[in-house]
Amino acid sequence: MKIFPVKIEAKCLGCEKCKAVCPRHISQIDPDEHLSECISCFQCYAVCPNNAITFSKKELEETGPLPAIDKDDLKSFLAFRRSNRLFSTKPVKRETIVELIHSAQHIPSGGNAHNCKFTIITDQxxxxxxxxxxxxxxxxxxxxxxxxxxxxxxxxxxxxxxxxxxxxxxxxxxxxxxxxxxxNGKDLVFYNAPVVIAVHSDQLIPTPGPDSILAAYNIVLMAHAMGMGTCFVSMVQNAVNNSNKCRALLKLGRRERVHAVILLGHNKLKYQRPIPMFREDHYRFIKISDIEKRMFPCST
Ligand SMILES: Cc1cc2nc3c(=O)[nH]c(=O)nc-3n(C[C@H](O)[C@H](O)[C@H](O)COP(=O)(O)O)c2cc1C
Known part of the structure; x- marks a missing residue:
């Protein structure tokens, strides 16, 4: 069932910030009129200064105020993330895995489709x-x-x-x-990780690949915050997508493809420091040159 935003008239200040942030520019004056356009992104709910928007499904949990995260803390947190291929034999609790999967719900998703599914392999x-x-x-x-x-x-x-x-x-x-x-019998695919998570999705959504990778990366970051290790393994997804036996083993639907696979477990070793920023930056700011302006005049 699709869930929609619902305005609480008594609390609305009429500032229209909800309309300003809405990708479809729907004013939340009368949600019933706009149900077909609403993509249920809840930007209106998130932006409202007076908490005047709630949900069409009552039992949804409302989230608290904006948490502050220090820029330098985040920078250091991101820099400390490493791909881990050495896992301890300590199992990962089921509730921890579920909490990690929940963190993947907060990704941006093409067309707000949020179609990613997660197949978790802990069974040896x-x-x-x-x-x-x-x-x-x-x-x-x-x-x-x-x-x-x-x-x-x-x-x-x-x-x-x-x-x-x-x-x-x-x-x-x-x-x-x-x-x-x-x-020679080495496990150079799963590196003996106690948990393997395959992120898959239906092909008929706007951005199946990017959505899955973003979902997987949320899990990676959340696991990092919990002191656990992860590693993307593209070798698995390439093999799985092209093998009927692997697809059957993972119980994938006919139109589904795996777009990301991550290994998860407790780290055997502790990384002591981030690697230095030695990589070349690949960025540029662009503008239209005078020659281009003459060659490709803009009609607007
Ligand atoms: C999309 C993607 C696929 C990857 N596939 C594999 C893989 O199949 N096997 C593997 O050992 N590492 C894989 N990696 C991990 C990279 O090799 C790793 O990022 C690189 O070694 C640098 O290490 P770092 O993540 O600690 O900076 C993959 C990473 C990404 C982002």
């Missing part, structure tokens, strides 16, 4: 089966890619990103240790 049997399927797939793929004619044929039918990888000779060299490690 499921993890082992998935790992075996993924391993088999990568080992076979590697064998296949070592034959130049096979590689060439594949480039003709694949997407541009995969094509670029296939044309890169260094790529095969880079994955040799991975494939060899897998053949």
């Amino acid at each position: 049997e499921v993890k082992n089966r998935l790992l075996q399927l993924i391993k088999k797939r990568y080992v076979l793929q590697f064998k296949f890619l070592q034959v130049p004619i096979m590689r060439f044929i594949l480039t003709l039918f694949t997407d541009p990103v995969t094509r670029a990888f296939l044309n890169d000779r260094e790529y095969l060299k880079r994955i040799i240790p991975l494939v060899e490690g897998m053949k």
Whole structure:
């Protein structure tokens, strides 16, 4: 059931801040008139200075006032996040996992679709089966890619990103240790993490991929705040999406695709410091040059 904002007339100050922030510019004067346009983003509820907007579903929990977070604290928190591949055997409590999943609800989502679903794997049997399927797939793929004619044929039918990888000779060299490690029985996919979370979504929503990655990153940050470790593993999602056996194991619907997979667990080691900011900044401010103005005059 879709939930809509409802104005409490007696509390409304008439400031129209609700209308100003609404992506559809709906004034909350009469919500019934605008139900079809409302995307239930609740920006109106969040902005109202007099708490004059509530929900069409009464039992919804109302949130408290704006919490302040210090800019430098946040900067340091973000800088301290690391991808963790060394997990302790300590299990993660079910309620902790649920709390993490709840944190993913606060993402921005294309068209406010909020369609991400989370499949949580803590069962060792499921993890082992998935790992075996993924391993088999990568080992076979590697064998296949070592034959130049096979590689060439594949480039003709694949997407541009995969094509670029296939044309890169260094790529095969880079994955040799991975494939060899897998053949030797190492878990270089799940790194023995106690929890694996696959974030998937229906394909027929405006932005399935970005939504899932944002949802996964909220979980990553929240886990970091709880002192736990996480790691994105794209190797899993690539294998899962293209294997019917993996899809069946994860009970994915026909139109669903996995867009992010994260490992979760308690850290075996403690990171003592963030890495320095040694990366080159890739940003630019742009403006229209006089030549461009003449070449592409703007009609408005
Ligand atoms: C979309 C995405 C996919 C990734 N896939 C893998 C993966 O398959 N295996 C892995 O070990 N790490 C994976 N990583 C983690 C990166 O390798 C990691 O971010 C990098 O090593 C830098 O470490 P840091 O996150 O601690 O800065 C992935 C990260 C992202 C964002």
